[in-house]
Amino acid sequence: MFRPIVIVTCLIYLVQAHPDERLSTKQFMAKYGYPIEDHSVTTQDGYILTAQRIPHSPNGQKPTRVVLLVHGMGGKGANYLILGPPDALAFYMSDRGYDVWLFNARGTELSRKHKTLNPNRDRKKFWNFSWNEIALFDLPATIDYIVRKTGADKLFYVGHSQGTTSCLIMLSEVPEINDRISAAALLAPAVFLNLTKSPILTAASKLAGLAQVTSKSPLNLWMAVYFSKPKRLLGMFNWYELPMPNSPMLNNILLSLCRPPMDDLCLDIVYLIGGPTSGLVDKSIVPMALKFGISGIASKQIFHYGQVILSGEFKKYDYGSKGNLKMYNSTKPPLYQLHNVRAPMALFYSVEDPFGNNLMMEKLKTFLPNVALDNQMSLPNWNHLDFVLARNLRQEVHEPLYELFKKYTDELKMLKNRLMLIWAVIQLEAVGVVRLHVDENLSVTQIIKKHNYPVEEHTITTADSYVLKTFRIPHGQQGKPESRNVVLLVHGLASSSDDWILLGPDSLAYHLVDSGFDVWLFNARGTRHSRKHLKLDPEANATDFWNFSWEEIGLYDLPANIDYILNHTGAAKLFYVGHSQGGTANLVMLSQLPKMNEKIMAASLLAPAVYFVNEKSVALLKVVAVLFSPRVRKISFYEFPPKSSSHLTDISNQLCSFPGLITICYNTIYFGAQLENHPIDQKLIPLIVQHAPSTLSTKQIHHYTQIMQSGEFKRFDYGTRRNLKTYGFSKPPVFDLSRITTPMLIFYGNGDFLASPLSVQKMTNELTNQHEVVEVPFDGFDHVDFLWARNAKELIYEKTLEMFQKYVN
Numbered sequence: 001m002f003r004p005i006v007i008v009t010c011l012i013y014l015v016q017a018h019p020d021e022r023l024s025t026k027q028f029m030a031k032y033g034y035p036i037e038d039h040s041v042t043t044q045d046g047y048i049l050t051a052q053r054i055p056h057s058p059n060g061q062k063p064t065r066v067v068l069l070v071h072g073m074g075g076k077g078a079n080y081l082i083l084g085p086p087d088a089l090a091f092y093m094s095d096r097g098y099d100v101w102l103f104n105a106r107g108t109e110l111s112r113k114h115k116t117l118n119p120n121r122d123r124k125k126f127w128n129f130s131w132n133e134i135a136l137f138d139l140p141a142t143i144d145y146i147v148r149k150t151g152a153d154k155l156f157y158v159g160h161s162q163g164t165t166s167c168l169i170m171l172s173e174v175p176e177i178n179d180r181i182s183a184a185a186l187l188a189p190a191v192f193l194n195l196t197k198s199p200i201l202t203a204a205s206k207l208a209g210l211a212q213v214t215s216k217s218p219l220n221l222w223m224a225v226y227f228s229k230p231k232r233l234l235g236m237f238n239w240y241e242l243p244m245p246n247s248p249m250l251n252n253i254l255l256s257l258c259r260p261p262m263d264d265l266c267l268d269i270v271y272l273i274g275g276p277t278s279g280l281v282d283k284s285i286v287p288m289a290l291k292f293g294i295s296g297i298a299s300k301q302i303f304h305y306g307q308v309i310l311s312g313e314f315k316k317y318d319y320g321s322k323g324n325l326k327m328y329n330s331t332k333p334p335l336y337q338l339h340n341v342r343a344p345m346a347l348f349y350s351v352e353d354p355f356g357n358n359l360m361m362e363k364l365k366t367f368l369p370n371v372a373l374d375n376q377m378s379l380p381n382w383n384h385l386d387f388v389l390a391r392n393l394r395q396e397v398h399e400p401l402y403e404l405f406k407k408y409t410d411e412l413k414m415l416k417n418r419l420m421l422i423w424a425v426i427q428l429e430a431v432g433v434v435r436l437h438v439d440e441n442l443s444v445t446q447i448i449k450k451h452n453y454p455v456e457e458h459t460i461t462t463a464d465s466y467v468l469k470t471f472r473i474p475h476g477q478q479g480k481p482e483s484r485n486v487v488l489l490v491h492g493l494a495s496s497s498d499d500w501i502l503l504g505p506d507s508l509a510y511h512l513v514d515s516g517f518d519v520w521l522f523n524a525r526g527t528r529h530s531r532k533h534l535k536l537d538p539e540a541n542a543t544d545f546w547n548f549s550w551e552e553i554g555l556y557d558l559p560a561n562i563d564y565i566l567n568h569t570g571a572a573k574l575f576y577v578g579h580s581q582g583g584t585a586n587l588v589m590l591s592q593l594p595k596m597n598e599k600i601m602a603a604s605l606l607a608p609a610v611y612f613v614n615e616k617s618v619a620l621l622k623v624v625a626v627l628f629s630p631r632v633r634k635i636s637f638y639e640f641p642p643k644s645s646s647h648l649t650d651i652s653n654q655l656c657s658f659p660g661l662i663t664i665c666y667n668t669i670y671f672g673a674q675l676e677n678h679p680i681d682q683k684l685i686p687l688i689v690q691h692a693p694s695t696l697s698t699k700q701i702h703h704y705t706q707i708m709q710s711g712e713f714k715r716f717d718y719g720t721r722r723n724l725k726t727y728g729f730s731k732p733p734v735f736d737l738s739r740i741t742t743p744m745l746i747f748y749g750n751g752d753f754l755a756s757p758l759s760v761q762k763m764t765n766e767l768t769n770q771h772e773v774v775e776v777p778f779d780g781f782d783h784v785d786f787l788w789a790r791n792a793k794e795l796i797y798e799k800t801l802e803m804f805q806k807y808v809n
Helices: 003-014 025-031 077-081 089-095 131-150 162-173 175-180 199-207 220-227 230-237 248-257 263-274 283-293 299-311 320-328 358-365 393-430 444-450 508-514 550-569 581-592 594-599 615-627 630-635 643-655 659-669 682-691 698-710 720-727 757-764 792-808
Strands: 037-042 047-054 065-070 098-102 155-160 181-187 345-349 371-376 456-461 466-473 485-490 517-521 574-579 600-606 744-748 771-775
Touching: 025 077, 037 131, 047 077, 047 089, 047 131, 065 077, 065 089, 065 131, 065 162, 065 393, 077 089, 077 098, 077 283, 089 098, 089 393, 098 131, 131 155, 131 162, 131 175, 131 299, 155 162, 155 393, 162 175, 162 181, 175 181, 181 393, 345 358, 345 393, 358 371, 371 393, 444 466, 456 550, 466 508, 466 550, 485 508, 485 550, 485 581, 485 792, 508 517, 508 792, 517 550, 550 574, 550 581, 550 594, 550 698, 574 581, 574 792, 581 594, 581 600, 594 600, 600 792, 744 757, 744 792, 757 771
Parallel strands: 065 098, 065 155, 155 181, 181 345, 345 371, 485 517, 485 574, 574 600, 600 744, 744 771
Antiparallel strands: 037 047, 047 098, 456 466, 466 517
């Protein structure tokens, strides 16, 4: 009866579905010219693991970075070879200069050894582990071995499914290992599984006839039946190792069955486990997936996930009250402390993944302090196993992953060179080669005090909980007169309060205070002086903290400052000076909050950035629109310059002190303008570079690019759906400048391609208030000349003071 079946099976097997399916791992690697090594790693609790290494690519180039690839549950290190070269992640990273290590957890095909236990004879003891032990013993032992073997200070980490679970446990329970991880990419993180939507588990719960615990978790009670009493289940079946096709016989049977015409059925079974049919897996790789994709696991690994599903908590294994008391000294198992995870994390996930969907990721992100990349897959029906098997993994996962790692690789290189460069500059300064500005190493308050002016620091909290720092120069060098008019100076994009005092005695702040004004220096949210929030941290909660543009500065920061200043000084109104974005935010505030017009006596707007008509500004912003689009920000950063590039600031500060490089630094500030065309003192460049640029949100830049693209001065465009939710309209509302009543003096320069003459004219055409438009009488006057030109006092500041005095009188 069985003889024909065996014959047919053998005949089917003779039909080869994939040319590499009969090759061993070493034969497979040798065929494509990649070396592979086996390394034995012994854990602290006696398990003997095999880590596989691809030390270099076929070109023989010595790698400069190390990456560890960690498989999911039921998988093995060879998962990252399935797609073959050049698309499988192991080959992709090797080709790009990485020393690639393939992890094999205890119990998998290559890691079924122990110093004293046998996996078959001592089943109960050998298989008494979950992914908790993999995280606490296997991964640290492997990482320590790799670091010693390669001499690397750090390595990169990629984990899929259970490989992400173990990574987070390791970094939370053994925090010192964070210092050995440059960055980690988590593919389909399996953590808060109570929010899963697995079709196979949903069906099982319905068959069991059990009520659903929550609408989002139809599998919970079904899991309770099978996983709440694991000892009973294990004792009944003597089932400590989950049967997997590790044996050659089982593997050959599956290989013979999973080929035409049965390959579709095999894929359907895979999709039943991993999620909806995505159509992203080539049927031809099924034999390779069976060969390199499946390995054994301990039943306890599944039970532990079942407990997470049931409890909704990411915690240690639950042995019951008595067992927990013995194990943890508590009746309940402790939670994993994810806030200990300091290494940068990249999250790759899909809405359709039943084991790692967007709901789970939103919850996970609230616990992780350092999410460097939040990458939701854009392709429909992307499922749990597509992170290993999809034909387009290279474009969708590997390339953004590589770019992220490259960012941290470059940072590491720069950090290593940083001290050497600074040391060299110090030595050159000692022998007179480097020329430093006398105020270069002073803070803003130190500079003000050096010029014999008093200075105060005031803390102001906005309605949306940002904590801002505003500086005050209450009076001049000769003491405080009885009463003073108040003026608020507001900086531009990527600037801070520092800009108003860098010109020395001729700075606008000093000129106004010497003329009898009480001068307040504003710092917007996110700038170097205003990086605090009542609840959010700019690094740990970067996505939320940096979710603002100049619109929020106009609606929250400016009103909070103005109200505070008027209350503190007792003045009824104040004067306003804004440069660039300081003009933008002013127009937003006065148009959206018309009552604020009553609190401003008059405003002087220097090169207000509202419209962008000049061809050069349009060309620049088109490039910026790509660099700071939401898609790129998701891959890279929310803060600019990124926190990780702070060392670049140190280096630029030092380099711009060299006489031969000052011209280059100057031209960088002026977007390539010629030095002789601008009225700036070269000696000021080192001081400017020391204090600028300040940090900002990339959303501020993106909002400007939207204005350029649409030609309309309007609120931030979130797309049709979110616009409807935010504004009640499919398109964002336009700022109505006709609501502004504050008198204004508006300056522009004929060499300014950002706030160009035509751009300013377009803006003033919409104003109905009393306003005067003034072209700075200097040919080629540029956007930043308003701050640092040596003749700014005569060209601009005197005119501003004259206008203010008119309203004072």
